[in-house]
Amino acid sequence: MKLHEYQSKQIFSKYGIPIPKGKVAATAQEAKLIAEELGSRVVIKSQVLVGGRGKAGGIMLAKTPEQAEEVASQIFAIEIKGLPVRKVLVDEAAKIDKEIYLGITNDRAARRPVMMASAAGGVDIEEVARNNPEQIIKVHIDPLLGLRDYQSRDIAAGIDLPRELWRMFGQIAASLWKVYIDCDATLAEINPLVITSDHQLLALDGKMVIDDNSLFRHPELAEMRDLDVEAPSEIEARKYGLSFIKLDGNIGCMVNGAGLAMTSMDIIKLFGGEPANFLDIGGGATADKVSAALRIILSDSNVKAVLFNIFGGITRGDEVARGILTALEEVKSDIPMVIRLVGTNAEEGRAILRNADMITAGTLVEAARKAVAVASGEQIR
Amino acid sequence: MSILIDKNTKLMVQGITGNEGLFHTQQMLTYGTNIVSGVTPGKGGEWVLNGKIPVFDSVRIAVDATGANTSIIFVPARYAPDAIFEAADAGIELIVCITEGIPVQDMMRVRNYIEQKGARLVGPNCPGLLTPGESKVGIIPGDIAITGNIGVVSRSGTLTYEVLYALMLENMGVSTCVGIGGDPINGTNFIDCLSLFEEDLHTDRVILIGEIGGTDEEKAAEYIATHMSKPVAAFIAGQTAPPGKHMGHAGAIVEGGSGLAVDKIRALEEAGVKVAKHPEEIPSLFS
Numbered sequence: 001m002k003l004h005e006y007q008s009k010q011i012f013s014k015y016g017i018p019i020p021k022g023k024v025a026a027t028a029q030e031a032k033l034i035a036e037e038l039g040s041r042v043v044i045k046s047q048v049l050v051g052g053r054g055k056a057g058g059i060m061l062a063k064t065p066e067q068a069e070e071v072a073s074q075i076f077a078i079e080i081k082g083l084p085v086r087k088v089l090v091d092e093a094a095k096i097d098k099e100i101y102l103g104i105t106n107d108r109a110a111r112r113p114v115m116m117a118s119a120a121g122g123v124d125i126e127e128v129a130r131n132n133p134e135q136i137i138k139v140h141i142d143p144l145l146g147l148r149d150y151q152s153r154d155i156a157a158g159i160d161l162p163r164e165l166w167r168m169f170g171q172i173a174a175s176l177w178k179v180y181i182d183c184d185a186t187l188a189e190i191n192p193l194v195i196t197s198d199h200q201l202l203a204l205d206g207k208m209v210i211d212d213n214s215l216f217r218h219p220e221l222a223e224m225r226d227l228d229v230e231a232p233s234e235i236e237a238r239k240y241g242l243s244f245i246k247l248d249g250n251i252g253c254m255v256n257g258a259g260l261a262m263t264s265m266d267i268i269k270l271f272g273g274e275p276a277n278f279l280d281i282g283g284g285a286t287a288d289k290v291s292a293a294l295r296i297i298l299s300d301s302n303v304k305a306v307l308f309n310i311f312g313g314i315t316r317g318d319e320v321a322r323g324i325l326t327a328l329e330e331v332k333s334d335i336p337m338v339i340r341l342v343g344t345n346a347e348e349g350r351a352i353l354r355n356a357d358m359i360t361a362g363t364l365v366e367a368a369r370k371a372v373a374v375a376s377g378e379q380i381r
Numbered sequence: 382m383s384i385l386i387d388k389n390t391k392l393m394v395q396g397i398t399g400n401e402g403l404f405h406t407q408q409m410l411t412y413g414t415n416i417v418s419g420v421t422p423g424k425g426g427e428w429v430l431n432g433k434i435p436v437f438d439s440v441r442i443a444v445d446a447t448g449a450n451t452s453i454i455f456v457p458a459r460y461a462p463d464a465i466f467e468a469a470d471a472g473i474e475l476i477v478c479i480t481e482g483i484p485v486q487d488m489m490r491v492r493n494y495i496e497q498k499g500a501r502l503v504g505p506n507c508p509g510l511l512t513p514g515e516s517k518v519g520i521i522p523g524d525i526a527i528t529g530n531i532g533v534v535s536r537s538g539t540l541t542y543e544v545l546y547a548l549m550l551e552n553m554g555v556s557t558c559v560g561i562g563g564d565p566i567n568g569t570n571f572i573d574c575l576s577l578f579e580e581d582l583h584t585d586r587v588i589l590i591g592e593i594g595g596t597d598e599e600k601a602a603e604y605i606a607t608h609m610s611k612p613v614a615a616f617i618a619g620q621t622a623p624p625g626k627h628m629g630h631a632g633a634i635v636e637g638g639s640g641l642a643v644d645k646i647r648a649l650e651e652a653g654v655k656v657a658k659h660p661e662e663i664p665s666l667f668s
Contacts, residue, residue: 106485106486106489106565106566108565108566108595108596108632109595109596109597109600111489111492111493111566112489112493113486113489126637126638129637142493143486143489143490143493144490144493144494181486184484184485184486186485211484211485211486212627212631213458213482213483213484213485213631214484214485214486216458216459217459217484243629245623245626245628247621247623255539256539257537257538257539257540257542257629258537258538258563258592258628258629258630258633259535259536259537259538259539259540259541259563259590259592259618259629259630259633260537260538260539260540260542260543260618261628261629262540262592262593262618262619262621262622262628262629262633263540263543263616263618263659263660265621265622266618266619266620266621266659267659268621269620269621270658270659275621278622278626278628278629280629283520283538311539311542311543311546312522313508313520313521313522313538313539313542314401314520342546343522343525343542343546344522363661364543364659364660364661365659365661
């Protein structure tokens with residue numbers, strides 16, 4: 001789950017990381033009031049959960065409160081990569097000498113957190129990593145020991161930070177580590193961390209990603225979720241504990257297990273079709289879960305066929321079959337459906353569906369072929 | 382005939398009195414797994430499954446009383462890291478964690494701790510292991526695999542069942558199947574299993590089932606090219622997955638252009654691995 005810049009910076013500030021003075025506005029008028037209050041040049045920043053806000057015209061400077069209002073209303077009027085701007089951050093404009101990068105993320109391969117820093121801040125760090133990897137200093141952190149002071153010093157020296165800033169940098173690095181741990185972040189990033197013209201360090205921008213699996217112990221963070229970045233069907237699916245991702249194709253998929261769900265999508269594509277979604281109904285799915293899943297799939301008007309691929313293990317074929325019947329009674333759909341049911345209680349499941357108007361398949365390949373055929377309007381039984 | 386688990390496995394079940402724990406304990410018992418004890422804090426002294434298996438309050442007491450050398454964990458995500466620490470601390474050699482949804486920072490601490498203890502963890506977020514005809518430590522349906530000489534290692538659950546089933550339909554048997562799990566940070570990885578299969582006298586070929594996310598398949602490819610004499614076939618799921626989204630598994634995500642299926646397939650093919658277009662094609666790659 002991604003946090004907005006203003007949310008990340010509020011958290012940073014709580015942990016003692018210096019951030020610019022500023023406030024969030026939901027209207028252009030509010031932006032004006034905040035600019036008046038700050039009494040200085042301000043920067044108005046759209047709060048949307050995508051990169052490239054600056055290039056899209058979502059970040060602008062304003063010299064006066066009137067200009068702040070005007071600029072803010074322009075920003076509220078645009079969409080950035082398809083997302084509406086609902087809030088802007090009005091920050092005091094900083095006098096910048098130099099921009100650096102500082103972040104912590106999980107290094108999957110090393111199975112440890114890694115702190116990364118670069119003297120080339122303020123730009124897309126992934127691009128720096130691709131084109132000039134030598135400009136990034138990486139220090140792995142022992143998860144049982146935490147970040148040690150000497151590591152922060154090594155990083156400061158590694159990016160040629162002036163010595164008089166090392167102590168302050170060390171405090172910021174230690175605070176960022178604490179943020180990363182306390183919030184179960186998978187990314188905590190300050191980009192840029194600037195050296196101001198009066199030789200202070202200031203976190204101008206902030207980005208955090210929170211581990212979804214940790215939200216059970218962070219109810220306050222869970223509340224910060226921005227639903228704009230998710231399709232309504234994805235939000236609905238989460239209510240039922242379904243793992244669902246909307247795609248652009250026309251063949252709806254209902255599968256148990258993430259790997260098998262991805263595979264079912266891949267096979268549809270292999271035989272010339274396009275999947276409309278990823279959906280894992282999970283292990284031990286019950287009839288009402290299955291019925292919710294089918295409703296969500298059929299709510300997509302692109303869907304021209306549905307493929308069920310159920311390999312019973314913990315999930316029982318008869319339970320899934322009952323869910324399908326319930327859903328079909330509620331939804332009344334004439335969209336063709338192809339079903340493949342194997343494993344635990346598959347026989348019983350097939351018996352339950354005997355009178356339902358469904359196309360059956362024995363193998364995954366056969367199921368995918370049939371789904372692709374009926375989606376393009378062919379008649380098969 | 383196998384790696385990691387066999388007839389001599391003495392299994393303990395952590396979380397044995399929970400719904401899932403109890404259900405799968407019964408399933409494993411029916412399969413013939415030697416289950417010696419269970420652990421649920423606060424329920425020590427009870428017996429489950431008609432008095433067949435004693436329950437203890439802690440792993441250490443269960444180990445002392447019953448000599449368990451392997452543990453399987455069916456404990457909810459918020460308590461699972463503690464269960465793993467407890468098992469490692471009590472000297473359990475092989476810990477299998479089925480639990481899905483453990484926070485990744487917990488897994489980094491777990492992983493670094495068990496390395497110090499010299500324990501081996503399989504999982505989390507995995508279906509466990511199956512050595513057909515001998516022992517089942519996990520939730521893989523027992524009736525979809527027969528005894529044989531093919532080693533299977535997989536990041537997935539039901540996709541693995543699909544492959545086992547396809548093999549069985551062709552009368553091809555399995556030495557051991559290991560589900561290493563779909564989390565970004567896990568205990569045992571592909572290379573660990575490949576090296577065990579390479580050494581196992583009764584395994585003569587190996588199937589690797591990977592998916593998008595991370596670079597473990599690429600590393601496995603490098604290992605196969607330099608260390609494996611036995612033929613390896615593979616399947617990689619997620620070729621049509623959009624970037625930046627977790628595809629069900631916490632670890633199945635394409636990030637910043639890394640973790641793509643196409644890169645994994647290329648790396649494996651360059652290492653001489655035959656990569657199937659779909660799981661049902663796998664048996665034919667060995668003939």
